[in-house]
Amino acid sequence: MIRIAVVGLGKIAHDQHLPTIQASSQFELVAVASPGAQSPGIPVFQNVEELLASGVAVDAVAMCQPPQLRFEAAASAIRAGKHVLLEKPPGATVKQVEVLTALATRGGTALFAAWHSRFAPAVERVRAWLATRRVQSIRIRWMEDVRVWHGGQQWIWDADGFGVFDPGINALSIITALLPDPIHIVDGTLEVPANRAAPIAAELHLRSAAGTPIEAVFDWRCAGAPVWDIEVITDAESLHLSQGGARLHIGGRECELESAGEYPQLYHRFSQLIAGRQIDADAAPLRLVAECFLRCGIKQVEPFHDAAG
Numbered sequence: 001m002i003r004i005a006v007v008g009l010g011k012i013a014h015d016q017h018l019p020t021i022q023a024s025s026q027f028e029l030v031a032v033a034s035p036g037a038q039s040p041g042i043p044v045f046q047n048v049e050e051l052l053a054s055g056v057a058v059d060a061v062a063m064c065q066p067p068q069l070r071f072e073a074a075a076s077a078i079r080a081g082k083h084v085l086l087e088k089p090p091g092a093t094v095k096q097v098e099v100l101t102a103l104a105t106r107g108g109t110a111l112f113a114a115w116h117s118r119f120a121p122a123v124e125r126v127r128a129w130l131a132t133r134r135v136q137s138i139r140i141r142w143m144e145d146v147r148v149w150h151g152g153q154q155w156i157w158d159a160d161g162f163g164v165f166d167p168g169i170n171a172l173s174i175i176t177a178l179l180p181d182p183i184h185i186v187d188g189t190l191e192v193p194a195n196r197a198a199p200i201a202a203e204l205h206l207r208s209a210a211g212t213p214i215e216a217v218f219d220w221r222c223a224g225a226p227v228w229d230i231e232v233i234t235d236a237e238s239l240h241l242s243q244g245g246a247r248l249h250i251g252g253r254e255c256e257l258e259s260a261g262e263y264p265q266l267y268h269r270f271s272q273l274i275a276g277r278q279i280d281a282d283a284a285p286l287r288l289v290a291e292c293f294l295r296c297g298i299k300q301v302e303p304f305h306d307a308a309g
């Protein structure tokens, strides 16, 4: 059994990490660390430093705190010889991911940038299907209501909180897994509310090295059901991946998909990396986001207010 601690007990830890670990035959939850955490039956710490100083025997740590807080915590854990899983995005900057990779390489520990959307049911099927076809264009629509999906999360509006790229980076993690060649940003527009430091919407024009145009719209002002869709036009049929990769239509016909679930697969992959002391820390989606902030124009839009202000 791999003894694991979860750091940052917020929405994703409660929704996915804790239930997945509980159901796993490979991992055993031995501690949690989070400022407001309560977890009967296991040691609870305020943060990763307290956890590491405690002497509780831990092999691995899952980092689920906001991305602004992840780098120092992950670096401390790696220096202490722990295997580390990084929730997405794996850092606030690409350089942070490179430094963590260097630390894990030197220390011989496993490091996993856990792009959960790459484990969505349709993604591997689509990747294999596209391998024998020519992609002509891609259209991404990633639209949701921020009040519903990120209510009360003030960190997400900070300068390095990613704004609408917090969900949008999931779409980028999928297309960077689907296409064999690198993707770059051509130009685009980021819409930033006058009272916030991060974008509420983005319109992006990207291109693959093969010249495939990729259009993306990310928008947090979408009331009603979320839209997490990717349409791929090929020289054969076109395909439509929806619900973040949970559903797939090819040529208008729905495909049956089987999946063990994103997070069970993600933890299985982490266990494999731990067994081999390996690193899987692809920063390609994060690099694209960083490029967007360099290449895109900023348009100030009306202030955004939620329950917190």
Ligand code: NAP
Binding pocket: 007, 008, 009, 010, 011, 012, 013, 033, 034, 035, 036, 037, 046, 047, 048, 064, 065, 066, 067, 069, 087, 088, 089, 116, 153, 166
């Ligand atoms: P969240 O609900 O705001 O949770 C973050 C938690 O981090 C907070 O509950 C807070 O704990 C804790 N925290 C704050 N400072 C800390 C510190 N110094 N040490 C340890 N923990 C600390 O955010 P989230 O939605 O779970 O997102 C966290 C990360 O997961 C983000 O990078 C996000 O992109 C990613 N993610 C989220 C989802 C999702 O559906 N929400 C899905 C996939 C990935 P206390 O409550 O104890 O103060």
